[in-house]
Amino acid sequence: MNTLDIRTVDVVQYVTPLREGGSLPAIVKANDGFMYVLKFRGAGQGKKALIAEFIGGEFARAIGLKVPEVVFMNLDDSFSKTEPDEEIQDLLKFSVGLNLGLHFLSGAITFDPLVNQIDGLLASKLVLLDSIISNIDRTPKNPNLLIWNKELWIIDNGASFYFHHNWSTWENHLTRSFPLIKDHVLLAQATQLPAAAKSIELSLLPEKIVDIIANIPEDWLINEGDTLSPDEMRAAYILYLTTKLSMIDVLAKEAQDAR
Template sequence: MNALDIRTVDVVQYVTPLREGGSLPAIVKASDGFMYVLKFRGAGQGKKALIAEFIGGELARAIDLKVPEMVFMNLDDSFSKTEPDEEIQDLLKFSVGLNLGLHFLSGAITVDPLVTKIDGLIASKVVLLDSIISNIDRTPKNPNLLYWNKELWIIDNGASFYFHHNWPTWENHLTRTFPLIKDHVLLAQATQLPAAATSIALTLDSAKISAIIQSIPEEWLVNEADDLSPDAMRGAYTRYLTTKLSMIDVLAKEAQDAR
C-alpha cells in the first residue's frame, strides 16, 4: 500500500511552551528552518493522541479542508538537559524520539463562531469529519479552529478515536453514531450537511484511508499495555473509518436533527 509523503525533520530549538493546551505543546524550530507547533509523545494521552491528531488532520486534508502541514519530528535528549522548568524537562525527556509537528500559522486567531461567518459547506464538512472520527473536543468552549489568511484551518484532533484507549472493546464502537455532535461549535453554521455527506463519500475512498493509516509511524503503534499488534491496529483504524463512511448519511441525519 502507498503511504503519504510526510516529511521528517529534527527539532533544533525549543522556542516556547503553549500554555493553553492541556498537553503543553510547544513552538519549536526545525532543521528545515520553519517553525512548528510540536505535539509531544510524552504528554498526557501519549502516542495515541499523536495518532488521532495525524489521522484526523490528514482526513480533513483529504476532504479539502485546510490543515497546517504535518511533519514527523525527531527530538533528541539534549533539550531536557538544558530546560530549567521541571514539568517541561520531564515532558522533553519522555518525548525523545519521533513526535508530531504542525506548521506554525503565525498571526492566526482562534475562531469565534459568534463573530466569524463560516461557509455552510465547509462548516458541514467539519461537523461530519468530527462525527466520523468521534472528536469530543470541538465545542464553543474549545473550538480548536483557527482563522488565518481569511480561511478556516483545522487543528487539534487529538481527542478523537477514543475507542483506542481500550482496544478490547473497540469493535463495540463500529456502528455507533455520535450524539455529542449536538455540542459542536459549528453545528449552527452547518447548513449543507447532505451536500457535505455526498462530497465526503465521493472524496474519501479506501485508497486514501489506507494511505493515511499506512503512514502512521510504527513506533507510535507499539505500546506495552496493548494486546494488538501494530498491523492489527492499522486494520482496526481502517475498518472503523470505512464503517463510519458507510454510515455517512446516518451521521448527517443525526447532525441535522441536532441542529
Template sequence: MNKIDIRTVNVTQYIQPLREGGSLPAIVKADDGFLYVLKFRGAGQGKKALISEFIGGELARAMNLKVPELVFMNLDDSFSKTEPDEEIQDLLKFSVGLNLGLHFLSSAITYDPLVSEVDALTASKVVILDSLISNIDRTAKNTNLLNWNKELWIIDNGASFYFHHNWETWENHLTRTFPLIKDHVLLPKATSLTEALSEIKQLVNVDVIQEIVQNIPEDWLLSEGDFFNSNEMRAAYIAFLNAKLLMIDELVKEAADAR
C-alpha cells in the same frame, strides 16, 4: 488519489510552550528553518493522541479542508538537559524520538463562534469529519480551529478515536453513531450538510483511509500492555473508519436532527 508524503524533520530549537493546550504543546524550530507547533509523545494521552491528530488531519486534508502541513519531528535528549522548568523538562525527556508537528500559522487567531466567519459548506464538512472520527473536542469552549488569512484551519484532532484507549472493547464502537455532535461549535453554521456529504463521498474511500493509516509511524503503535500488535491496530483503525463511512448517511442525519 494523492499519495501522502510526510516529511521528517529534526527539532533544533525549543522556543516556547503553548500553555492553552492541556498537553503543553510548544513552538519549536526545525532543521528546515520553519516553525512548528510540536505535539509531544510524552504528553497526557501519549502516542495515541498523535495517531488521532495524524489520521484526523490527513482525513480533513483529503476532504479539501485547510490543515497546516503535518510533519514527523525527531526530538533528541539535549533539550531536556537545558530546560529549567521541571514540568517541561519531564515532557521533553519522555518525548525523545518521533513526535508530530504542525506548521506554525503565524498571527492566526482562535476561531470564535460569535465573531469569526465560516462558510456553510466548510462548517458542514468539519461537522461530518468529526462525526466520522468521533472527535469530542470541537466545542464552543474549546474550538480547536483557527482563522488564518480569512480561512478556517483545522488544528487539533487529538481527542478523536476514543475507542483506542481500551482495545478490548473497540468493536463495540463500530456501529455507534455520535450523539455528542450536538455540542459541535460549527453545527449552527452547518447548513450545507447534504452538499458536504456528496463531496466527501467522492473524496474519501477505502483506499484513502488505508493510505493514511499505513503512514502512521510503527513506533507510535507500540505501547506496553496493549492488547494488539501494530498490524492489528492498523487493521482496527481501517475497519473503524470504513464502518463509519458505510454509515455516513446516518451520521449526517443525526447531525441534521441535532441542528
C-alpha cells in the same frame, strides 16, 4: 500506493511552551528553518493522541479542509538537559524520538462562532468529519479552529478515536453514531449536510484511508498494555473508518436533527 508525502524533520530549538494546551505543546524550530507546534509523545494521552492528530488532520486535508502541514519531528535528548522548568524537562525527556508537528501559523487568531461566519458546505464537512473520527473536542468553549489569512484552519484532533484507549472493547464503537455532535461549534452553520456527505464519500475512497493509516509510524503503535499488534491496530482503524463512512447518511441525519 503511497501518495502521502509526510516529511520528517529534526527539532533544533525549543522556543516556547503553549500553556493553553492541556498537553503542553510547544513552538519549536526545525532544521528546515520553519517553526512548528510540536505535540509530544510524552504528554498525557501519549502516542495515541499523535495518531488521532495525524489521522484527523490527513482526513480533513483529504476532504478539502485547510490543515497546517503535518510533519514527523525527531527530538533528541539534549533539550531536556538544558531546560530549567521541571515539568517541561520531564516532558522533553519522555518525548525523545518521533513526535508530531504542525506548521506554525504565525498571527492566526482563534475562531469565534459569534464573529466568524463560515461557508455552509465547509462547516458541514467539518461537522461530519468530527462525527466520523468521534472528535469530542470541537465545542464553543474549545473550538480548536484558527482563522489565518481570512480562512478557517483545522488544528487539534488529538481527542478523536477515544476507542483506541481501550482496544479490548473497540469493536463496540464500530456502529455507534455520535450524539455528542450536538455540542459542535459549527453545527449552527452546517447548512449543507447532505451535500457535504456526498462530497466526503467521493474524497475518502478506501485506498485513501489505507494510505493514511499506512503512514502512521510503527513506533506509535507499540504501547505497553495494548492487546493488539501494530498490524491489527492498522486493520482496526481502517475497519472503523470505512464503517463510519458507510454510515455517513446516518451521521448526517443525526447532525441535522441536532441542529
